Structure formats: structure tokens, C-alpha cells
Amino acid sequence: MTLIDGRCDDRFGGVREALARSLERDDVGASAAVYLDGEAVVDLWGGHADEARTRPWERDTIVNVWSTTKTMTALCALILADRGELELSAPVARYWPEFAAAGKERVTVAHLLSHTAGLPSWEKPLPTEALYDWEAATSALAAQAPAWEPGTESGYHAFTQGYLVGEVIRRVTGASVGTFFAEQVAGPLGADFHIGLAPEHDHRVAPVIPAPMPTGEGPAMAAARTLLRHYGNPAFGPETANTTAWRRAEVPAAGGHGNARSVAAVQSVLACGGEARGVRLLSEAGCEAVLREQSRGRDRCLGVPLAFGMGYGLNGAETPISPNPRTCFWGGWGGSVVVVDLDARMTVAYTMNRMLGGTLGDDRGIGIVLAAYAALSS
Known part of the structure; x- marks a missing residue:
């Protein structure tokens, strides 16, 4: 069994098992976190921070989470x-x-x-x-x-x-x-998430590991062509995230660095009516704004049905991410994800260094989310 470090309430043991399976099958290094009522009930990590598997993924390892960053900016x-x-x-x-x-x-x-x-x-x-x-x-x-x-x-x-x-x-x-987020959000919450990474944190970064290039015809190749058609200007690739220029810059839709703990810690505020761990950032009404549906239908760039609220994807028939209606979410290119459930007052996050799939995540993060909900219903 893959060694998993951190803590996990007994009730959420299924999340530990899901992360262990992911590390054995697909992941190189990863972290998973669940916050319930604003408090961490799962804070786990394991695997390695580098593709050569010479450096363990530590408690303070951080990684570029791509579009999961959008939830921070929103x-x-x-x-x-x-x-x-x-x-x-x-x-x-x-x-x-x-x-x-x-x-x-x-x-x-x-x-x-x-x-x-x-x-x-x-x-x-x-x-x-x-x-x-x-x-x-x-x-x-x-x-x-x-x-x-x-x-x-x-x-x-x-x-x-x-x-x-x-x-x-x-x-x-x-x-x-990046400055507003650091001073008004991450700072008060003590969250280790950065939009624009200072040099003193470089040694903690797990470089992203690009997914293998698709070959032949199929969904993976179609997704790659979609990315190139809609987002090929400026030219970039997954390896761009491993450059010093990318880390230093503020790229508020895709350049955030953190881990599952920090992602869930920040977004737990939204799940809990605007206050978590004694820090209030929004009113309850301010949190409800995220659920105001702005669009629903086939996204003209991604080619899949989606519903968007204020900066987050919305739970629904198109993307049934939760059994609870008042749930929002988003994820990052290659696999990271965060789910914010305002009904259950629960936040689930998963981050990793090995990218798989396309822009809408894969079974690794979904496995973590499903295990968290299974614990809730047990």
C-alpha cells in the first residue's frame, strides 16, 4: 500500500483509500483535503514531488493548479x-x-x-x-x-x-x-495559496508533469485539437508552468500555486456562509451570489454542456458533481478540482503534479469527491 501522510477522521477513511489507489495507479504525487463546517477532517498527501520520484511530496509541497485558480479570483x-x-x-x-x-x-x-x-x-x-x-x-x-x-x-x-x-x-x-488575494483572503485564513509565487517558495514546488501526447483518433486527440483551436494564442504548453517567469507572474485564471489543504481552506469560507475558523470574508447573502445561474447549455469552446454561476460551475444534470443542489465547483487542466457544497457546508479539494485528461478533470479527483460524499451519507 502506498504511504499516505497527514490526518484523516475515521469517518472519511474512504478518502484515504481513494488517494492511495490513485497514487498506486496514476499519480506521482498528490494531496487531498476535506473541510466540513470550516474545519479540516481530511488533510492527506503522498507520493513524490518530481517525475524521477527522488523527492517526497511533503506537507508543504505546492503545485500549479491551473484553472482551479479561477475559484480564488472569483x-x-x-x-x-x-x-x-x-x-x-x-x-x-x-x-x-x-x-x-x-x-x-x-x-x-x-x-x-x-x-x-x-x-x-x-x-x-x-x-x-x-x-x-x-x-x-x-x-x-x-x-x-x-x-x-x-x-x-x-x-x-x-x-x-x-x-x-x-x-x-x-x-x-x-x-x-494577487496582492488583494494575499492580503484579504489567504493572509487572514493562513492559507498557503499564491497568485504570483515569490522566489522563497520555489524549493517547495512540485513541477507539473505533462500528460502523454495523444496519438491516433479519439477523445484525447479531439480535446487536444480543441485546446489548440481556441487557446493556441499565445503559444504555451504544460511545461510553461515550470518556468520562473510563469511562477513570478500573476496569471489569475491558471497560475495559482497551492495544495489541496490551501484550496479547501480558502473555499471553505464560501461553503460556510462566509465565515470559517473565526474569519468572516463575506455575508451569507454574498455567498449565495455564486449560485445565480448565468448560463446553461453547450459551451461553445469546450463543446460540453455546462452551467455557470458567478465564477464557478454549477451542480446540475450537465455536471452532477454533488447530491446537493447548492453546490459549485471548478477544476484545473490535467486533474485538480475543488467542490464547494453550501448545503453540506463541505469543501473537497484534490491537487497533483501528473496531468492526465483534458480541461475538465478525470477519475482521480472525482474519486476523492465521491469518497467524501460516501462518508457524509454513512
Whole structure:
């Protein structure tokens, strides 16, 4: 049996078993966490932090979690909305006047959060370095016309959502999204999650291990072609996350570094009515905003049926992630995932270094989530 470290309440022993199976079959290194009523009932890790399996995955190992980062950026926007500093139904141009160009004067903040703004990628060819140049990335989006009528359907904004929401946060607060998150969210909660990683943390990073390139025809090849068609500008690959430039930059849709504990610790605030472990970041009403459905249907970029609320995917027939209706979620390229259940007051997170599958996760994280729900119903 694979060695698993950490702690796990007896009731949630199935989560430990699910993580052990994953490490034996598919994972190199990974972590899993479950928070219930704001407290950790599962905090586990195991395997190795490097592909050569020479360095163990430690308690403080962190990894790039790709689009699970989006839940952190969205939470910042929800906090500002709850404080009355940001109106989700307001035009983006109220806060970012330049954004009104090219027919976007009626695009709202909610459109940005729900991937319905019509700006899923950059039309203007950009070098990879533009991902690390905030002004270049945001000004190009401000000048761009929507690819479809905003608000009518979703088209996953894989990278652009972070710059769009992040610039609104910067215009409202005067702080970058990484700074706002560190000072207003991660700091008060004591959570080891970073949007823009300082050099002193580099030694703790488990480099991402890219999934094998698909061969032949099939779902994996189709997913790869979809990624290239919609998100090939700027050019990038999984190995981009292992560069110093990526770690230092604030890439608020895909560049966050953390582990399952830190992901679940932050999102437990949302699951628990805005307060966890004595720290209140939102009101209960502010938390409910995440569940306001903004779109439902086949996503024009990912090609699968999805429902989006305010910055998170919503539980439903399209994506039955939970038995409880008031549940939201999202995951990262290659497998990381977080599920936030406002009914059960439970948050489940899984992070890993070995990427598999496409943009919507795989059986490893789902196995952790299913085991957590099985414990709840036992």
C-alpha cells in the first residue's frame, strides 16, 4: 500500500483509500483535503514531488493548479461585491472605461465571471511573454470586439477570464489580484495559496508533469485539437508552468500555486456562509451570489454542456458533481478540482503534479469527491 501522510477522521477513511489507489495507479504525487463546517477532517498527501520520484511530496509541497485558480479570483470579486465596492450586474466599463471599445459598453462583470463575455482568447497574435505583461494582456482585451453576443452563451475563457476579472479588481481596489488575494483572503485564513509565487517558495514546488501526447483518433486527440483551436494564442504548453517567469507572474485564471489543504481552506469560507475558523470574508447573502445561474447549455469552446454561476460551475444534470443542489465547483487542466457544497457546508479539494485528461478533470479527483460524499451519507 502506498504511504499516505497527514490526518484523516475515521469517518472519511474512504478518502484515504481513494488517494492511495490513485497514487498506486496514476499519480506521482498528490494531496487531498476535506473541510466540513470550516474545519479540516481530511488533510492527506503522498507520493513524490518530481517525475524521477527522488523527492517526497511533503506537507508543504505546492503545485500549479491551473484553472482551479479561477475559484480564488472569483472569490475576490464576490468579496468586493458583498462589500458594495463592485456591482456584478454593472457594465465593466464603469470600472474600466477603456473596456467599452469595440461594442463592449454593455458587457457586465457577471459576463466576465460566467465566461459569456465573448472574449475567450486574444485575437491579436501575442508572444508567450504577454502572459506575464499585465498591461499588454489587458489592453489587448479592452480593444477587442466580442466573438458573440455577450450574455447569450458561454465560451470558456481559459486564460482571459483572469486578466478580465483581475483588471476589474485592480481598478476597484488599486491592488493587483494577487496582492488583494494575499492580503484579504489567504493572509487572514493562513492559507498557503499564491497568485504570483515569490522566489522563497520555489524549493517547495512540485513541477507539473505533462500528460502523454495523444496519438491516433479519439477523445484525447479531439480535446487536444480543441485546446489548440481556441487557446493556441499565445503559444504555451504544460511545461510553461515550470518556468520562473510563469511562477513570478500573476496569471489569475491558471497560475495559482497551492495544495489541496490551501484550496479547501480558502473555499471553505464560501461553503460556510462566509465565515470559517473565526474569519468572516463575506455575508451569507454574498455567498449565495455564486449560485445565480448565468448560463446553461453547450459551451461553445469546450463543446460540453455546462452551467455557470458567478465564477464557478454549477451542480446540475450537465455536471452532477454533488447530491446537493447548492453546490459549485471548478477544476484545473490535467486533474485538480475543488467542490464547494453550501448545503453540506463541505469543501473537497484534490491537487497533483501528473496531468492526465483534458480541461475538465478525470477519475482521480472525482474519486476523492465521491469518497467524501460516501462518508457524509454513512
